[in-house]
Amino acid sequence: VSQAHEQPSPAEVARVASEVGARAEALRGLGAERRAAAIARAAAVLASPRTALGQRARASLPGATGLSPAMVAWALESSLAPVSQRALMDLMDAALAPATRAITTGAPAAPGATGAPDSMTARPVVPGLVAVILAGNVFTAGLRPVILPLCLGAPVVCKTSSREQVFPALLREALLHADAALGPALGVLCFGGGERDHERALLERADVVIVYGGDATVQEVRGRTPATARVIEHGHGTSAAYVGASALASEERARRAATALALDTAAYDQRGCLSPLVAWVRSGQAVDPRRFATLVHQALDALDRDLPRGPLDPVLGAAQMQWRGVAAVQGELFEGRGHAVAYSETPRGAPGPGWRNLLVRPCQGPAELTAELAGDRSLWGAHLKALGVACDQRELGELIRLLALCPRLCPRLCPLGRMQSPPFDAFAEGRTPLAGLVSWLSVEAGEIAGAEPAEPVT
Amino acid sequence: MIHDPGDARDALARRCATLIQTLARGARDDAERDALLVDIARWQARHIAPHGRLVHARARARGVDVNQVSSPALLPAVPTDVFRMARVAAHPPALDIKTFLTSGTTSGARGAHHLRDLSLYDLSAGAAAARALFPDVPRMTLVSLVPPEHEAPESSLSYMVARFHEWFGGQGSVHAWHQGALDLDRLAHALDRAVAADTPVALLGTSFAFVFAEDGLRRSWRLPARSRIMQTGGFKGRSREIAPDAMRALLEARYGVPESFIVAEYGMCELSSQLYETSLVDALAGRAGPRRLRAPAWVRASIVDPDTLTLVQGDQVGLVRIDDVANLDTAWAVQTSDLGRRVGDGLVLLGRAAGAAPRGCSLAVEEALGAVP
Numbered sequence: 001v002s003q004a005h006e007q008p009s010p011a012e013v014a015r016v017a018s019e020v021g022a023r024a025e026a027l028r029g030l031g032a033e034r035r036a037a038a039i040a041r042a043a044a045v046l047a048s049p050r051t052a053l054g055q056r057a058r059a060s061l062p063g064a065t066g067l068s069p070a071m072v073a074w075a076l077e078s079s080l081a082p083v084s085q086r087a088l089m090d091l092m093d094a095a096l097a098p099a100t101r102a103i104t105t106g107a108p109a110a111p112g113a114t115g116a117p118d119s120m121t122a123r124p125v126v127p128g129l130v131a132v133i134l135a136g137n138v139f140t141a142g143l144r145p146v147i148l149p150l151c152l153g154a155p156v157v158c159k160t161s162s163r164e165q166v167f168p169a170l171l172r173e174a175l176l177h178a179d180a181a182l183g184p185a186l187g188v189l190c191f192g193g194g195e196r197d198h199e200r201a202l203l204e205r206a207d208v209v210i211v212y213g214g215d216a217t218v219q220e221v222r223g224r225t226p227a228t229a230r231v232i233e234h235g236h237g238t239s240a241a242y243v244g245a246s247a248l249a250s251e252e253r254a255r256r257a258a259t260a261l262a263l264d265t266a267a268y269d270q271r272g273c274l275s276p277l278v279a280w281v282r283s284g285q286a287v288d289p290r291r292f293a294t295l296v297h298q299a300l301d302a303l304d305r306d307l308p309r310g311p312l313d314p315v316l317g318a319a320q321m322q323w324r325g326v327a328a329v330q331g332e333l334f335e336g337r338g339h340a341v342a343y344s345e346t347p348r349g350a351p352g353p354g355w356r357n358l359l360v361r362p363c364q365g366p367a368e369l370t371a372e373l374a375g376d377r378s379l380w381g382a383h384l385k386a387l388g389v390a391c392d393q394r395e396l397g398e399l400i401r402l403l404a405l406c407p408r409l410c411p412r413l414c415p416l417g418r419m420q421s422p423p424f425d426a427f428a429e430g431r432t433p434l435a436g437l438v439s440w441l442s443v444e445a446g447e448i449a450g451a452e453p454a455e456p457v458t
Numbered sequence: 459m460i461h462d463p464g465d466a467r468d469a470l471a472r473r474c475a476t477l478i479q480t481l482a483r484g485a486r487d488d489a490e491r492d493a494l495l496v497d498i499a500r501w502q503a504r505h506i507a508p509h510g511r512l513v514h515a516r517a518r519a520r521g522v523d524v525n526q527v528s529s530p531a532l533l534p535a536v537p538t539d540v541f542r543m544a545r546v547a548a549h550p551p552a553l554d555i556k557t558f559l560t561s562g563t564t565s566g567a568r569g570a571h572h573l574r575d576l577s578l579y580d581l582s583a584g585a586a587a588a589r590a591l592f593p594d595v596p597r598m599t600l601v602s603l604v605p606p607e608h609e610a611p612e613s614s615l616s617y618m619v620a621r622f623h624e625w626f627g628g629q630g631s632v633h634a635w636h637q638g639a640l641d642l643d644r645l646a647h648a649l650d651r652a653v654a655a656d657t658p659v660a661l662l663g664t665s666f667a668f669v670f671a672e673d674g675l676r677r678s679w680r681l682p683a684r685s686r687i688m689q690t691g692g693f694k695g696r697s698r699e700i701a702p703d704a705m706r707a708l709l710e711a712r713y714g715v716p717e718s719f720i721v722a723e724y725g726m727c728e729l730s731s732q733l734y735e736t737s738l739v740d741a742l743a744g745r746a747g748p749r750r751l752r753a754p755a756w757v758r759a760s761i762v763d764p765d766t767l768t769l770v771q772g773d774q775v776g777l778v779r780i781d782d783v784a785n786l787d788t789a790w791a792v793q794t795s796d797l798g799r800r801v802g803d804g805l806v807l808l809g810r811a812a813g814a815a816p817r818g819c820s821l822a823v824e825e826a827l828g829a830v831p
Contacts, residue, residue: 312764312765313764314764314775314776314777314797315797316764317763317764317765317777318764318777318795318797319795320764320765321537321764321767321777321793321795322537322538322539322795323539324537325512325534325536325537325539325540325793326537326539326540326543326544328511328512328514328515329507329508329511329512329540329543329544330543330544332511332515333515333519334515334518334519335515335516335518335519335520336519338765348543
């Protein structure tokens, strides 16, 4: 298997894809329990600061990702620690259990055959090879698309971002250490995004393609993938937060919500699609939205000591400078070390460029929030990946009811403070965790004229 | 904002004009310039809302009191995007006598620089060009490849070049531009006449205009000695892009003007003063030095850290900030998105940090990182 550090030739990409794909039968032969156990062991090794591999990850990822060492450690632990054998098995059991259910057939197909009702059994079919194309903004985003197919028994070839090749390579190494029979079912490659020959060599051998990136990248990959393969798309995404009445009923409650929102904002330096760019804060409560903005600012200041932001690239610094300047002129700007919170009552207030620059806006409640999210399709709409909330059940119920009326809005709703650490077995972008990975062989049972009654196939 | 009856403003205007006139004669007095900049900053913070808000935000974040500071570097500059979002002027719209607009952006909003008085602009532009572009001649034939003023009344470049025609233009000066397009026949004719008469010319144009000319012209010239070229602006997606070194080589080959007589100008719609490369001045003085932009003495050009916006040390890469005494009524300090670094007594530009449109962090990050030079 090619190492990620050298650009392979198209022939080498083809060879790697073929070799990894050839592991499918052996991988399935390991059994789900052994696969899940190996993956859990690999995750634990990487998550731990005491193992050699965990230490290497902590040493090499800050340089590769631009995140601070403390942020890397937080990301490793928060994303890998939940990956247990039990959790993986529960997910597999729930998702892959053969299903039998009644179906309604139409008129008898032949004289003498019986009609409805009848039954159908479905068996899961696992892909022979999954190709994963990663973006480089959040390094742990590569975890889920790699471990879920492997746990299913599908080999994976992962094309890393040219900016961040370290984590997938470390994950492969951890898997090899955990189970020498499972590790080779993951191939890690790095080649340029526009390299058509390289890409073709990979895509035409894959049954499923999982692609992360901007909308244009996703669209291009979809267009170049053979029609016989399925594409699971993770395009451009944004996230937001909502702070409702109950979280603003007292200074203490507001401070708790602000601390949670600060963590969501600081995590991965606000580079990912699960990072909140805007927090809508309900007006007319004991703690008003402007005061809440200052609390988030204070919480981000405090967080900077434990989870400092990584260095800022000059190009992004320019974007930050422009955004902060406009924010200060249009509303109020609360700047701190490595972050800024803008408070704006004007609808023209634009979200920041990431890197811990948060916009706080007042709102009247779930109805206004939903209208804002549904109304700006270029920024939110289908791009909305997560909505972190701090409110009581009544307000949450109202929010859910309103969101369900918007066909394009299908975010993951979660408590503030958990936006950046989604469970690896959670829904993502409105899809179940294994959606698109598994296809189903369905067998309809029924009497066939002139034959013995058929037993359902299981 | 506090209403200014005009006395304080007029007193500052007189100080600005005196300083520019004094320093234009070749003196340097950075202390006097900085003191004036701080006084303008205090006045603008009281009379221009965006300044007031920026100063307030800076005071809150870093404890900087505009009434206590002695160095302009400690006070915030106005980011160029603010000119797209808010009116930056101490005077009401009724007093505008000129509004310069930035070129269009992908978002469609254009920055606006509202001026109630062009005297400081004229004084500064004239003095800077006299020192950097025309130090050896009072007048010469100008051939400009920019839209004439009547075709682009909102363009600060067209305004400036029009003034250059008045102040420095000799016989035969022409605009090689007609009805929204570069007029290559007129350009070729002007160059032929200059060669025939052995009269040096100054070609003034934008980078993309020179590229259009390069693509359209079928002939080359060897312009008379002491001919020169002023090249300004980027390409802004209007033509193919050419690296500065390659661009100068093309211009030298096409017009027969040596590279030392090719001078880049750095100006912005939001400023009233311009920076020029030192190549021509150095060549005329027989000096060899690195090609660099040098600010006139009444302008404070600095490189700031993109994150903290404080001055960087040494030749570190950062963002270009321009403090301009001639921007009395609008923004005494403008923070650009241009990347640069200090070289000797000047600076070099390293390109513009592509503005990350606020369309969600993941996309912005992808695009912005992809744009790192």
